[in-house]
Amino acid sequence: MSLARRSDKYYVKTGLYTLGYALLLECLLIAELIFFDYGNDLRMDYIARSGISFFFMILILFNAMYSLYAANWTDSIVLSMGARRKDIFRGQILKTTVCLVLGAALALIAIYFTKQFELIGLLITSIIGAFPLTALFYGIGHKIRKWGRVAVMIIAIIGGICGAAVSAGSILRQVFFPAFNLQISFAIYALVCVVAFILLEMWVYKLSSKSMVR
Amino acid sequence: MATLSGKNIVKKYGKDTVLKNVDIDIETGKIYGLIGRNGAGKTTLLSILTAQNPATEGTVTLDGQPVWENEEALSHICYSREIPQLTLFGPNTLKVKQYLNIAKAFYKNWDQEYADELTKLFNINIKKRINKLSKGMLSAVTIIVAMASKADITILDEPVAGLDVVAREQFYKLVIDEYAATGRTFIISTHIIEEAANLFEKVIMIDDGQLVLEENTEHLLSRAYRVSGEAEAVNSAVDGFKVYNPESLGNHKAVTVLSNEPGAKFGENVQVEPVQLQNLFYAMCVDGRKEA
The missing domain is CATH 3.40.50.300 (P-loop containing nucleotide triphosphate hydrolases)
Known part of the structure:
Protein backbone atom coordinates (compact mmCIF):
# COMPACT_ATOMS: atom_id res chain seq x y z
CA MET A 1 0.00 0.00 0.00
CA SER A 2 1.38 3.40 -0.94
CA LEU A 3 2.28 6.02 1.66
CA ALA A 4 -0.60 8.21 0.46
CA ARG A 5 -3.09 5.36 0.98
CA ARG A 6 -1.69 4.48 4.41
CA SER A 7 -1.82 8.13 5.38
CA ASP A 8 -5.39 8.54 4.10
CA LYS A 9 -6.46 5.46 6.05
CA TYR A 10 -4.95 6.90 9.22
CA TYR A 11 -6.71 10.24 8.76
CA VAL A 12 -10.06 8.61 7.97
CA LYS A 13 -9.72 6.72 11.26
CA THR A 14 -8.85 9.97 13.06
CA GLY A 15 -11.96 11.57 11.56
CA LEU A 16 -14.05 8.66 12.83
CA TYR A 17 -12.54 8.99 16.30
CA THR A 18 -13.41 12.70 16.33
CA LEU A 19 -16.96 11.84 15.34
CA GLY A 20 -17.01 9.16 18.03
CA TYR A 21 -16.04 11.67 20.72
CA ALA A 22 -18.70 14.08 19.44
CA LEU A 23 -21.32 11.32 19.64
CA LEU A 24 -20.20 10.43 23.15
CA LEU A 25 -20.67 14.01 24.27
CA GLU A 26 -24.02 14.11 22.47
CA CYS A 27 -25.17 11.01 24.38
CA LEU A 28 -24.22 12.69 27.65
CA LEU A 29 -26.25 15.75 26.68
CA ILE A 30 -29.32 13.69 25.76
CA ALA A 31 -29.02 11.79 29.04
CA GLU A 32 -28.80 15.11 30.89
CA LEU A 33 -31.86 16.51 29.08
CA ILE A 34 -33.83 13.37 29.90
CA PHE A 35 -32.61 13.54 33.50
CA PHE A 36 -33.86 17.12 33.89
CA ASP A 37 -37.26 16.08 32.59
CA TYR A 38 -37.41 13.10 34.95
CA GLY A 39 -40.70 12.97 36.82
CA ASN A 40 -42.39 15.31 34.33
CA ASP A 41 -43.75 14.54 30.91
CA LEU A 42 -40.82 14.00 28.64
CA ARG A 43 -40.61 16.89 26.18
CA MET A 44 -39.41 14.71 23.34
CA ASP A 45 -39.76 17.46 20.78
CA TYR A 46 -37.61 19.85 22.82
CA ILE A 47 -35.03 17.18 23.64
CA ALA A 48 -34.72 16.15 19.98
CA ARG A 49 -34.40 19.74 18.75
CA SER A 50 -31.87 20.69 21.46
CA GLY A 51 -29.92 17.48 21.05
CA ILE A 52 -29.60 17.75 17.28
CA SER A 53 -28.74 21.47 17.35
CA PHE A 54 -26.13 20.84 20.03
CA PHE A 55 -24.65 18.06 17.93
CA PHE A 56 -23.98 20.53 15.08
CA MET A 57 -22.15 22.80 17.48
CA ILE A 58 -20.08 19.95 18.92
CA LEU A 59 -19.09 18.83 15.43
CA ILE A 60 -17.92 22.32 14.50
CA LEU A 61 -16.04 22.91 17.75
CA PHE A 62 -14.44 19.47 17.87
CA ASN A 63 -13.12 19.76 14.35
CA ALA A 64 -11.78 23.23 15.00
CA MET A 65 -10.14 22.31 18.30
CA TYR A 66 -8.61 19.10 16.98
CA SER A 67 -7.14 21.04 14.06
CA LEU A 68 -5.55 23.44 16.50
CA TYR A 69 -4.01 20.50 18.39
CA ALA A 70 -3.01 18.60 15.26
CA ALA A 71 -0.82 21.37 13.90
CA ASN A 72 1.21 21.32 17.09
CA TRP A 73 1.08 17.73 18.18
CA THR A 74 -0.06 14.79 16.06
CA ASP A 75 1.20 16.26 12.78
CA SER A 76 4.69 16.34 14.26
CA ILE A 77 4.45 12.68 15.29
CA VAL A 78 3.17 11.65 11.88
CA LEU A 79 5.86 13.68 10.12
CA SER A 80 8.52 12.05 12.28
CA MET A 81 7.30 8.67 11.10
CA GLY A 82 7.93 9.28 7.44
CA ALA A 83 4.75 11.00 6.27
CA ARG A 84 5.10 13.73 3.69
CA ARG A 85 3.81 17.21 4.29
CA LYS A 86 1.38 16.86 1.40
CA ASP A 87 0.00 13.63 2.96
CA ILE A 88 -0.66 15.52 6.18
CA PHE A 89 -2.28 18.45 4.38
CA ARG A 90 -4.58 16.15 2.40
CA GLY A 91 -5.19 14.01 5.49
CA GLN A 92 -6.44 16.95 7.50
CA ILE A 93 -9.02 17.80 4.83
CA LEU A 94 -10.01 14.15 4.64
CA LYS A 95 -10.37 13.90 8.42
CA THR A 96 -12.58 16.98 8.54
CA THR A 97 -14.68 15.79 5.61
CA VAL A 98 -15.20 12.32 7.09
CA CYS A 99 -16.19 13.70 10.46
CA LEU A 100 -18.52 16.41 9.12
CA VAL A 101 -20.16 14.43 6.33
CA LEU A 102 -20.76 11.34 8.44
CA GLY A 103 -21.88 13.57 11.30
CA ALA A 104 -24.31 15.29 8.95
CA ALA A 105 -25.60 11.92 7.73
CA LEU A 106 -26.22 10.80 11.31
CA ALA A 107 -27.92 14.12 12.05
CA LEU A 108 -30.16 13.67 8.99
CA ILE A 109 -31.20 10.23 10.22
CA ALA A 110 -31.97 11.71 13.63
CA ILE A 111 -33.92 14.55 11.96
CA TYR A 112 -35.90 12.04 9.90
CA PHE A 113 -36.88 9.91 12.88
CA THR A 114 -37.67 12.83 15.17
CA LYS A 115 -39.39 14.77 12.38
CA GLN A 116 -37.38 17.96 13.09
CA PHE A 117 -37.23 18.85 9.41
CA GLU A 118 -36.85 22.56 10.08
CA LEU A 119 -33.32 21.77 11.34
CA ILE A 120 -32.13 20.68 7.87
CA GLY A 121 -31.31 24.27 6.88
CA LEU A 122 -29.42 24.76 10.11
CA LEU A 123 -27.53 21.51 9.53
CA ILE A 124 -26.41 22.52 6.04
CA THR A 125 -25.29 25.99 7.10
CA SER A 126 -23.42 24.53 10.07
CA ILE A 127 -21.58 21.96 8.00
CA ILE A 128 -20.68 24.47 5.29
CA GLY A 129 -19.43 26.91 7.91
CA ALA A 130 -17.41 24.26 9.70
CA PHE A 131 -15.04 23.74 6.78
CA PRO A 132 -13.49 27.23 6.66
CA LEU A 133 -13.55 27.43 10.44
CA THR A 134 -11.56 24.20 10.72
CA ALA A 135 -9.06 25.47 8.15
CA LEU A 136 -8.76 28.74 10.05
CA PHE A 137 -8.02 26.93 13.30
CA TYR A 138 -5.50 24.68 11.59
CA GLY A 139 -3.69 27.74 10.26
CA ILE A 140 -3.80 29.36 13.70
CA GLY A 141 -2.37 26.09 15.08
CA HIS A 142 0.63 26.48 12.82
CA LYS A 143 1.14 30.06 13.96
CA ILE A 144 0.67 29.40 17.64
CA ARG A 145 4.39 29.26 18.49
CA LYS A 146 4.96 32.60 16.83
CA TRP A 147 1.93 34.39 18.19
CA GLY A 148 1.92 32.94 21.68
CA ARG A 149 -0.38 30.49 23.35
CA VAL A 150 -2.57 32.82 25.36
CA ALA A 151 -3.32 35.14 22.43
CA VAL A 152 -4.22 32.20 20.25
CA MET A 153 -6.40 30.56 22.87
CA ILE A 154 -8.39 33.79 23.20
CA ILE A 155 -8.76 33.98 19.42
CA ALA A 156 -9.71 30.30 19.36
CA ILE A 157 -12.40 30.63 22.01
CA ILE A 158 -13.91 33.77 20.48
CA GLY A 159 -13.64 32.33 16.97
CA GLY A 160 -15.15 29.04 18.05
CA ILE A 161 -18.13 30.63 19.68
CA CYS A 162 -18.68 33.09 16.84
CA GLY A 163 -18.17 30.44 14.21
CA ALA A 164 -20.60 28.06 15.82
CA ALA A 165 -23.15 30.82 16.24
CA VAL A 166 -22.75 32.12 12.69
CA SER A 167 -22.84 28.60 11.34
CA ALA A 168 -26.01 28.04 13.24
CA GLY A 169 -27.60 30.15 10.55
CA SER A 170 -30.35 31.92 12.36
CA ILE A 171 -28.08 34.76 13.46
CA LEU A 172 -26.66 34.98 9.98
CA ARG A 173 -30.06 35.28 8.39
CA GLN A 174 -31.67 37.56 10.97
CA VAL A 175 -28.75 39.90 11.66
CA PHE A 176 -26.66 40.01 8.53
CA PHE A 177 -29.22 39.59 5.81
CA PRO A 178 -32.59 40.67 7.21
CA ALA A 179 -33.72 42.18 3.93
CA PHE A 180 -32.88 39.19 1.79
CA ASN A 181 -34.93 36.15 1.34
CA LEU A 182 -33.65 32.83 2.68
CA GLN A 183 -32.34 31.50 -0.62
CA ILE A 184 -30.28 34.60 -1.41
CA SER A 185 -28.80 34.88 2.06
CA PHE A 186 -27.96 31.18 2.03
CA ALA A 187 -26.33 31.42 -1.40
CA ILE A 188 -24.20 34.38 -0.27
CA TYR A 189 -23.28 32.56 2.92
CA ALA A 190 -22.30 29.39 1.04
CA LEU A 191 -20.26 31.37 -1.47
CA VAL A 192 -18.42 33.25 1.28
CA CYS A 193 -17.69 29.95 3.03
CA VAL A 194 -16.36 28.30 -0.13
CA VAL A 195 -14.13 31.25 -1.00
CA ALA A 196 -12.92 31.50 2.61
CA PHE A 197 -12.21 27.77 2.67
CA ILE A 198 -10.15 27.91 -0.53
CA LEU A 199 -8.16 30.93 0.63
CA LEU A 200 -7.58 29.47 4.07
CA GLU A 201 -6.49 26.13 2.65
CA MET A 202 -4.00 27.95 0.41
CA TRP A 203 -2.60 29.64 3.51
CA VAL A 204 -2.53 26.31 5.38
CA TYR A 205 -0.78 24.60 2.45
CA LYS A 206 1.93 27.23 2.54
CA LEU A 207 2.35 26.79 6.29
CA SER A 208 2.25 22.97 6.08
CA SER A 209 4.92 22.87 3.41
CA LYS A 210 7.39 24.29 5.93
CA SER A 211 6.27 22.27 8.93
CA MET A 212 8.91 20.65 11.12
CA VAL A 213 9.13 17.90 13.69
CA ARG A 214 9.37 19.44 17.15
CA MET B 1 25.52 0.08 -2.05
CA LEU B 220 40.56 5.93 13.80
CA LEU B 221 41.61 4.36 17.09
CA SER B 222 44.63 2.71 15.47
CA ARG B 223 46.06 6.13 14.72
CA ALA B 224 45.20 7.72 18.07
CA TYR B 225 47.76 7.72 20.87
CA ARG B 226 48.31 9.14 24.28
CA VAL B 227 51.90 10.24 24.50
CA SER B 228 53.32 11.12 27.91
CA GLY B 229 56.66 11.74 29.55
CA GLU B 230 58.97 14.65 30.21
CA ALA B 231 57.62 17.78 28.62
CA GLU B 232 60.63 18.33 26.40
CA ALA B 233 60.67 14.72 25.21
CA VAL B 234 56.93 14.79 24.52
CA ASN B 235 57.17 18.06 22.59
CA SER B 236 59.96 16.63 20.51
CA ALA B 237 58.18 13.29 19.94
CA VAL B 238 54.89 14.79 18.77
CA ASP B 239 56.40 17.46 16.59
CA GLY B 240 54.61 17.36 13.24
CA PHE B 241 51.55 15.46 14.58
CA LYS B 242 48.07 16.71 15.33
CA VAL B 243 48.05 17.21 19.08
CA TYR B 244 44.98 17.52 21.27
CA ASN B 245 44.39 18.30 24.91
CA PRO B 246 47.88 18.86 26.27
CA GLU B 247 47.99 18.30 30.04
CA SER B 248 50.95 19.21 32.20
CA LEU B 249 51.85 18.39 35.77
CA GLY B 250 55.20 19.85 36.73
CA ASN B 251 57.67 18.69 34.15
CA HIS B 252 55.43 15.80 33.11
CA LYS B 253 53.29 16.23 30.04
CA ALA B 254 50.65 14.10 28.31
CA VAL B 255 49.01 14.75 24.96
CA THR B 256 46.59 12.98 22.70
CA VAL B 257 47.89 12.55 19.20
CA LEU B 258 46.08 11.71 16.00
CA SER B 259 48.54 10.61 13.37
CA ASN B 260 47.70 10.46 9.69
CA GLU B 261 48.35 6.73 9.50
CA PRO B 262 48.51 3.88 12.04
CA GLY B 263 51.85 2.74 13.38
CA ALA B 264 53.33 6.15 14.14
CA LYS B 265 56.69 6.12 15.97
CA PHE B 266 57.38 8.51 18.83
CA GLY B 267 60.79 7.29 19.98
CA GLU B 268 62.02 5.65 23.16
CA ASN B 269 61.87 8.66 25.46
CA VAL B 270 58.07 8.79 25.85
CA GLN B 271 55.31 6.40 26.91
CA VAL B 272 52.74 5.62 24.24
CA GLU B 273 49.30 4.15 25.00
CA PRO B 274 46.23 3.48 22.90
CA VAL B 275 43.28 5.86 23.31
CA GLN B 276 39.66 4.91 23.87
CA LEU B 277 37.05 6.55 21.66
CA GLN B 278 35.57 8.53 24.55
CA ASN B 279 38.99 9.91 25.52
CA LEU B 280 39.77 10.81 21.94
CA PHE B 281 36.40 12.55 21.64
CA TYR B 282 37.05 14.45 24.86
CA ALA B 283 40.51 15.44 23.74
CA MET B 284 39.25 16.70 20.41
CA CYS B 285 36.42 18.69 21.95
CA VAL B 286 38.01 20.34 24.96
CA ASP B 287 39.35 23.84 24.86
CA GLY B 288 43.03 24.26 24.25
CA ARG B 289 42.93 22.26 21.04
CA LYS B 290 45.87 23.02 18.89
CA GLU B 291 47.50 21.66 15.83
CA ALA B 292 51.25 21.12 15.99
Missing part, protein backbone atom coordinates in the same frame (compact mmCIF):
# COMPACT_ATOMS: atom_id res chain seq x y z
CA ALA B 2 23.03 2.88 -1.35
CA THR B 3 24.20 6.13 0.13
CA LEU B 4 22.36 8.71 2.17
CA SER B 5 24.18 11.84 1.28
CA GLY B 6 24.08 15.39 2.59
CA LYS B 7 25.90 18.10 0.67
CA ASN B 8 26.76 21.57 1.96
CA ILE B 9 24.10 21.46 4.64
CA VAL B 10 23.59 24.75 6.41
CA LYS B 11 20.96 25.28 9.07
CA LYS B 12 20.22 28.64 10.57
CA TYR B 13 17.81 29.49 13.36
CA GLY B 14 17.53 33.26 13.16
CA LYS B 15 21.07 34.57 13.52
CA ASP B 16 22.45 31.28 14.88
CA THR B 17 24.10 28.95 12.41
CA VAL B 18 23.67 25.47 13.85
CA LEU B 19 25.17 23.53 10.93
CA LYS B 20 27.97 24.95 8.82
CA ASN B 21 28.42 23.43 5.35
CA VAL B 22 28.22 19.83 6.48
CA ASP B 23 29.05 17.15 3.90
CA ILE B 24 28.17 13.63 4.95
CA ASP B 25 27.83 10.24 3.27
CA ILE B 26 26.10 7.38 5.05
CA GLU B 27 26.71 4.06 3.33
CA THR B 28 24.16 1.36 3.93
CA GLY B 29 25.06 -1.87 5.69
CA LYS B 30 27.04 -0.26 8.50
CA ILE B 31 26.54 0.78 12.11
CA TYR B 32 27.44 4.43 12.61
CA GLY B 33 28.01 6.23 15.85
CA LEU B 34 27.25 9.93 15.83
CA ILE B 35 28.97 11.68 18.68
CA GLY B 36 29.19 15.30 19.65
CA ARG B 37 28.69 17.60 22.60
CA ASN B 38 25.30 18.95 23.62
CA GLY B 39 24.24 21.56 21.10
CA ALA B 40 26.82 20.42 18.55
CA GLY B 41 24.06 19.95 15.96
CA LYS B 42 23.56 16.16 16.01
CA THR B 43 19.76 16.17 16.25
CA THR B 44 19.48 18.99 13.70
CA LEU B 45 21.70 17.10 11.26
CA LEU B 46 19.73 13.88 11.68
CA SER B 47 16.40 15.64 11.28
CA ILE B 48 17.60 17.28 8.06
CA LEU B 49 19.00 14.01 6.69
CA THR B 50 15.59 12.41 7.25
CA ALA B 51 13.59 15.35 5.85
CA GLN B 52 11.92 15.95 9.18
CA ASN B 53 13.21 19.50 9.12
CA PRO B 54 14.25 21.62 6.14
CA ALA B 55 17.83 22.74 5.65
CA THR B 56 18.53 26.43 5.10
CA GLU B 57 20.95 25.45 2.34
CA GLY B 58 22.19 22.20 0.86
CA THR B 59 20.73 18.97 -0.44
CA VAL B 60 20.00 15.53 0.97
CA THR B 61 19.74 12.54 -1.35
CA LEU B 62 19.33 8.80 -1.08
CA ASP B 63 20.85 7.02 -4.05
CA GLY B 64 20.88 10.31 -5.88
CA GLN B 65 17.17 11.00 -5.31
CA PRO B 66 16.12 13.90 -3.07
CA VAL B 67 14.77 12.73 0.28
CA TRP B 68 12.47 15.72 0.82
CA GLU B 69 8.82 14.70 0.26
CA ASN B 70 10.00 11.61 -1.62
CA GLU B 71 7.97 8.52 -0.76
CA GLU B 72 10.52 6.06 -2.11
CA ALA B 73 13.40 7.58 -0.14
CA LEU B 74 11.35 8.08 3.02
CA SER B 75 10.15 4.46 2.97
CA HIS B 76 13.76 3.37 3.60
CA ILE B 77 14.35 5.69 6.55
CA CYS B 78 13.27 5.71 10.18
CA TYR B 79 14.45 8.40 12.55
CA SER B 80 13.10 7.53 15.97
CA ARG B 81 13.65 10.53 18.15
CA GLU B 82 12.96 11.58 21.69
CA ILE B 83 9.25 11.73 22.43
CA PRO B 84 8.20 15.00 24.08
CA GLN B 85 6.18 14.56 27.25
CA LEU B 86 4.79 18.05 26.95
CA THR B 87 2.90 19.55 24.06
CA LEU B 88 2.12 23.21 23.55
CA PHE B 89 -1.25 22.63 25.21
CA GLY B 90 -0.07 20.59 28.17
CA PRO B 91 0.94 17.00 28.90
CA ASN B 92 1.28 14.55 26.04
CA THR B 93 -1.63 12.29 26.96
CA LEU B 94 -1.25 9.95 24.01
CA LYS B 95 -1.10 6.31 25.12
CA VAL B 96 1.90 4.18 24.12
CA LYS B 97 -0.51 1.96 22.20
CA GLN B 98 -1.76 4.94 20.18
CA TYR B 99 1.80 6.05 19.50
CA LEU B 100 2.75 2.58 18.26
CA ASN B 101 -0.41 2.44 16.15
CA ILE B 102 0.66 5.62 14.36
CA ALA B 103 4.04 4.01 13.69
CA LYS B 104 2.27 0.91 12.42
CA ALA B 105 0.19 3.04 10.06
CA PHE B 106 3.12 4.91 8.54
CA TYR B 107 6.06 2.50 8.42
CA LYS B 108 5.74 0.35 5.34
CA ASN B 109 7.60 -2.66 6.76
CA TRP B 110 6.35 -2.38 10.34
CA ASP B 111 6.75 -5.70 12.19
CA GLN B 112 3.96 -5.88 14.77
CA GLU B 113 5.12 -9.21 16.16
CA TYR B 114 8.58 -7.81 16.78
CA ALA B 115 7.08 -4.68 18.34
CA ASP B 116 5.05 -6.84 20.74
CA GLU B 117 8.14 -8.86 21.58
CA LEU B 118 10.15 -5.72 22.33
CA THR B 119 7.30 -4.26 24.38
CA LYS B 120 7.52 -7.34 26.60
CA LEU B 121 11.32 -7.26 26.67
CA PHE B 122 11.40 -3.68 27.92
CA ASN B 123 8.37 -4.26 30.13
CA ILE B 124 6.34 -1.38 28.68
CA ASN B 125 2.69 -1.03 29.59
CA ILE B 126 1.12 0.09 26.32
CA LYS B 127 -1.93 1.47 28.13
CA LYS B 128 0.23 4.05 29.89
CA ARG B 129 0.22 7.61 28.69
CA ILE B 130 3.39 9.15 27.32
CA ASN B 131 3.46 11.84 30.02
CA LYS B 132 3.41 9.15 32.69
CA LEU B 133 6.45 7.28 31.38
CA SER B 134 9.87 7.49 32.98
CA LYS B 135 12.86 8.68 30.95
CA GLY B 136 14.01 5.09 30.51
CA MET B 137 10.57 3.92 29.37
CA LEU B 138 10.42 6.75 26.83
CA SER B 139 13.77 5.63 25.45
CA ALA B 140 12.47 2.07 25.26
CA VAL B 141 9.46 3.24 23.23
CA THR B 142 11.74 5.02 20.75
CA ILE B 143 13.81 1.83 20.49
CA ILE B 144 10.67 -0.25 19.84
CA VAL B 145 9.59 2.12 17.06
CA ALA B 146 13.06 2.14 15.50
CA MET B 147 13.58 -1.61 15.58
CA ALA B 148 10.05 -2.62 14.55
CA SER B 149 10.02 -0.12 11.67
CA LYS B 150 12.40 -2.49 9.86
CA ALA B 151 13.61 0.52 7.89
CA ASP B 152 16.81 0.02 5.88
CA ILE B 153 18.32 3.11 7.46
CA THR B 154 17.39 3.33 11.11
CA ILE B 155 18.44 6.32 13.14
CA LEU B 156 18.21 6.54 16.91
CA ASP B 157 18.81 9.74 18.83
CA GLU B 158 20.08 9.11 22.35
CA PRO B 159 18.35 5.71 22.54
CA VAL B 160 19.94 4.65 25.81
CA ALA B 161 19.32 7.87 27.76
CA GLY B 162 17.73 6.91 31.05
CA LEU B 163 17.97 3.18 30.43
CA ASP B 164 19.46 1.01 33.16
CA VAL B 165 22.53 -1.08 32.41
CA VAL B 166 20.48 -4.23 31.71
CA ALA B 167 18.23 -2.47 29.21
CA ARG B 168 21.25 -0.80 27.60
CA GLU B 169 22.94 -4.15 27.08
CA GLN B 170 19.67 -5.56 25.72
CA PHE B 171 19.54 -2.70 23.25
CA TYR B 172 23.13 -3.22 22.05
CA LYS B 173 22.40 -6.92 21.59
CA LEU B 174 19.23 -6.14 19.66
CA VAL B 175 21.15 -3.88 17.27
CA ILE B 176 23.88 -6.47 16.73
CA ASP B 177 21.37 -9.29 16.19
CA GLU B 178 19.29 -7.22 13.80
CA TYR B 179 22.36 -6.01 11.94
CA ALA B 180 23.64 -9.57 11.60
CA ALA B 181 20.26 -10.83 10.41
CA THR B 182 19.27 -8.04 8.03
CA GLY B 183 22.26 -5.84 7.33
CA ARG B 184 20.21 -2.77 8.19
CA THR B 185 22.08 0.48 8.61
CA PHE B 186 22.00 2.00 12.07
CA ILE B 187 23.02 5.51 13.02
CA ILE B 188 23.14 5.88 16.76
CA SER B 189 23.65 9.20 18.41
CA THR B 190 24.84 8.79 21.98
CA HIS B 191 26.70 10.37 24.85
CA ILE B 192 27.53 7.01 26.41
CA ILE B 193 30.43 6.54 24.03
CA GLU B 194 32.55 4.03 25.89
CA GLU B 195 29.77 1.46 26.11
CA ALA B 196 28.67 1.78 22.52
CA ALA B 197 32.12 2.18 20.94
CA ASN B 198 32.45 -1.51 20.12
CA LEU B 199 29.15 -1.36 18.27
CA PHE B 200 30.21 1.35 15.85
CA GLU B 201 31.77 0.32 12.59
CA LYS B 202 32.13 3.95 11.65
CA VAL B 203 32.16 7.02 13.79
CA ILE B 204 31.00 10.50 12.90
CA MET B 205 32.14 13.28 15.16
CA ILE B 206 30.43 16.66 15.09
CA ASP B 207 31.52 19.76 16.93
CA ASP B 208 30.12 23.25 16.79
CA GLY B 209 28.01 22.51 13.72
CA GLN B 210 30.87 21.04 11.73
CA LEU B 211 31.84 17.49 10.89
CA VAL B 212 35.14 16.90 12.64
CA LEU B 213 35.62 13.40 11.28
CA GLU B 214 33.84 10.48 9.64
CA GLU B 215 35.93 7.34 9.76
CA ASN B 216 36.09 3.64 10.40
CA THR B 217 36.26 3.31 14.20
CA GLU B 218 39.03 0.74 14.22
CA HIS B 219 41.15 2.76 11.83
